[in-house]
Amino acid sequence: MNDITIIGTGSMARSIAVRALAGGRSVQLLAHDDKGKADKLAAELSGADKTSTGRISTGIVGDGITGAIVIGAVPFDAAKMLVTEHRGALGGKVYVDITNPVDASTFEGLAVPHDTSAAEELQKTTDARVVKAFNTTFAGPLVQGEVAGQPLDVLIAGDDDEAVRAVADLVRAGGLTPIVVGPLRRARQLEQAGFLHMLLQANEGLPEFQWDTALRIVRAE
Amino acid sequence: MNDITIIGTGSMARSIAVRALAGGRSVQLLAHDDKGKADKLAAELSGADKTSTGRISTGIVGDGITGAIVIGAVPFDAAKMLVTEHRGALGGKVYVDITNPVDASTFEGLAVPHDTSAAEELQKTTDARVVKAFNTTFAGPLVQGEVAGQPLDVLIAGDDDEAVRAVADLVRAGGLTPIVVGPLRRARQLEQAGFLHMLLQANEGLPEFQWDTALRIVRAE
Numbered sequence: 001m002n003d004i005t006i007i008g009t010g011s012m013a014r015s016i017a018v019r020a021l022a023g024g025r026s027v028q029l030l031a032h033d034d035k036g037k038a039d040k041l042a043a044e045l046s047g048a049d050k051t052s053t054g055r056i057s058t059g060i061v062g063d064g065i066t067g068a069i070v071i072g073a074v075p076f077d078a079a080k081m082l083v084t085e086h087r088g089a090l091g092g093k094v095y096v097d098i099t100n101p102v103d104a105s106t107f108e109g110l111a112v113p114h115d116t117s118a119a120e121e122l123q124k125t126t127d128a129r130v131v132k133a134f135n136t137t138f139a140g141p142l143v144q145g146e147v148a149g150q151p152l153d154v155l156i157a158g159d160d161d162e163a164v165r166a167v168a169d170l171v172r173a174g175g176l177t178p179i180v181v182g183p184l185r186r187a188r189q190l191e192q193a194g195f196l197h198m199l200l201q202a203n204e205g206l207p208e209f210q211w212d213t214a215l216r217i218v219r220a221e
Numbered sequence: 222m223n224d225i226t227i228i229g230t231g232s233m234a235r236s237i238a239v240r241a242l243a244g245g246r247s248v249q250l251l252a253h254d255d256k257g258k259a260d261k262l263a264a265e266l267s268g269a270d271k272t273s274t275g276r277i278s279t280g281i282v283g284d285g286i287t288g289a290i291v292i293g294a295v296p297f298d299a300a301k302m303l304v305t306e307h308r309g310a311l312g313g314k315v316y317v318d319i320t321n322p323v324d325a326s327t328f329e330g331l332a333v334p335h336d337t338s339a340a341e342e343l344q345k346t347t348d349a350r351v352v353k354a355f356n357t358t359f360a361g362p363l364v365q366g367e368v369a370g371q372p373l374d375v376l377i378a379g380d381d382d383e384a385v386r387a388v389a390d391l392v393r394a395g396g397l398t399p400i401v402v403g404p405l406r407r408a409r410q411l412e413q414a415g416f417l418h419m420l421l422q423a424n425e426g427l428p429e430f431q432w433d434t435a436l437r438i439v440r441a442e
Contacts, residue, residue: 108406109409114335114336115335141441147439147440147441148439148440148441148442149442150439179421179427180426180427181417181420181421182420182424182426185329186417186420188330188413189413189414189416189417189420190417192409192410192413192414192417193410193413193414193417195410196402196407196410196411196413196414197438199402199403199407199410200400200402200438203403205401205403206400206401208440209438209440210441212440212441213438213439213440213441214438214439215436215437215438215439216436216437216438216439217418217421217430217434217435217436217437218368218369218371218434218435218436218437218439219368219369219429219430219433219434220362220368220369220431220433220434221369221370
């Protein structure tokens with residue numbers, strides 16, 4: 001039994017695994033179809049922190065999901081297929097949706113209708129309790145856990161209090177600051193904010209923003 | 222001739238006036254219909270910083286607009302009437318839209334359609350060059366210029382480069398950090414982000430957020 005199952009082997013999968021391991025959690029890494037990719041990432045994560053050895057297991061999608069919290073570190077379209085095809089295996093789990101469903105044809109808006117969100121669309125097709133999180137944080141800062149000495153904020157939305165609390169605990173254990181913004185439909189605002197944060201990166205007008213910034217709600221001291 | 226004309230005498234009018242005066246700008250304060258309110262605010266602002274005396278003039282809407290930049294520190298519905306009724310007087314000016322057009326009946330979303338924004342709606346009815354700014358900053362932090370020692374970010378969107386630059390210069394002069402996010406249609410994302418920031422205030426789950434936080438894009442050092 002692992003605490004966390006991460007599906008995907010890309011930069012977001014890696015960075016969330018780093019935070020989970022930093023928080024003392026055990027992690028199951030599931031590659032889409034090539035277990036070698038998960039093994040490679042696991043070796044890298046163990047290499048960086050030998051204490052992690054034994055707390056990482058690997059597999060491919062379709063293997064038994066051992067985590068109580070499942071993080072779909074894949075794009076929205078892949079996440080839709082994932083929660084549909086593995087409906088049974090995800091039943092009763094907490095499923096964390098990290099996606100920003102940007103319309104890739106225009107990069108002008110989101111590819112979900114305005115009266116819903118990626119997270120809500122996933123919830124329609126799964127019995128897992130969907131929680132939105134990590135969609136406003138970039139992979140590089142997540143690995144570090146901070147930007148400019150400030151721990152990252154992780155904005156969280158969900159309808160199930162227990163599921164939201166479990167994700168907030170994971171975030172806090174990893175040295176980050178959970179901010180619970182409200183019910184799952186607040187993902188509509190989180191996805192717009194995540195999209196805005198993405199739009200600011202590596203563009204002509206803001207050459208200093210290189211996917212290394214943090215969207216934060218700074219509180220008074 | 223003033224640098225800035227601020228329409229309204231509420232907390233946002235006051236806080237933007239404080240920043241403009243801190244930046245050495247002169248300010249025309251226009252009350253909606255009661256010049257006494259503008260005079261009162263002007264006296265207060267001069268009292269706080271005697272060097273401001275002589276750099277504040279007052280009047281009511283309908284008086285000649287002396288500022289090159291006009292800031293509508295009023296709710297969206299009032300702003301719509303304003304730019305429509307004073308179309309001639311605003312011609313050629315830079316008009317700053319600070320509104321968050323929250324649907325007040327539900328507080329669940331924005332009262333503008335999803336494929337537009339308050340700023341774009343105002344642009345349709347005015348010859349002024351509309352710039353979105355100050356919709357993600359609250360009045361209290363603006364008066365201070367910072368939260369937790371961090372200067373506020375002011376996210377700016379607009380289609381006219383010269384107008385955007387003029388607003389960015391005003392923001393910078395006032396000790397804040399301008400971040401130009403793109404064309405005016407980016408106001409769609411800014412208004413969702415502003416709405417999200419508002420939703421986090423004074424709610425049951427986040428008692429420590431009391432309209433005193435700052436939405437920031439923290440950059441790497």
